[in-house]
Amino acid sequence: MLTIRFARTGRRNRAQYQIVLQEHTIAPGGRHIEVLGSFDPHSKKAVLKEERIKYWLGQGAQASDTAFNLFLGKGLATGDKRKVKMPAKKVEAVVEEAKAKEPAVEVAEAPKTEEAAVETPVVEEKVEEKKEEVKAEEKVEEVKAEEVKEEAKAE
Numbered sequence: 364m365l366t367i368r369f370a371r372t373g374r375r376n377r378a379q380y381q382i383v384l385q386e387h388t389i390a391p392g393g394r395h396i397e398v399l400g401s402f403d404p405h406s407k408k409a410v411l412k413e414e415r416i417k418y419w420l421g422q423g424a425q426a427s428d429t430a431f432n433l434f435l436g437k438g439l440a441t442g443d444k445r446k447v448k449m450p451a452k453k454v455e456a457v458v459e460e461a462k463a464k465e466p467a468v469e470v471a472e473a474p475k476t477e478e479a480a481v482e483t484p485v486v487e488e489k490v491e492e493k494k495e496e497v498k499a500e501e502k503v504e505e506v507k508a509e510e511v512k513e514e515a516k517a518e
Contacts, residue, residue: 367399367419368427379403382430384419402433413439
């Protein structure tokens with residue numbers, strides 16, 4: 364199956380893309396059948412071979428989500444805008460790391476002496492304080508994770 368998609372070119376921190384027609388199993392930087400245009404994301408400038416794009420879409424070539432959305436903007440394709448699948452910023456990994464950092468608090472049995480009876484409430488208070496701190500940290504991490512998700516949705 365043929366695919367119209369972006370192949371990254373340009374230098375580091377200054378990406379540019381060629382819009383190429385390829386077999387879908389070939390890597391985007393690999394060999395291509397035809398170059399159908401270019402796109403500069405910094406200036407939002409697209410140079411497209413409109414006739415060739417329409418021809419290949421008519422022949423059954425599939426456009427990637429990003430390329431399809433670009434074609435919609437230029438009037439080369441019809442339909443609804445597709446959601447671009449961006450990799451998550453590993454929000455779940457951040458939450459898991461926070462849980463892993465949570466100190467494992469174990470309360471050992473105190474010996475049955477008068478001194479231990481006095482120290483036990485102090486230890487329990489410290490344990491409760493640690494638990495509250497961990498819960499507060501988890502809430503902060505959850506808020507950060509939600510902000511990252513909202514930013515990703517906004518983009």
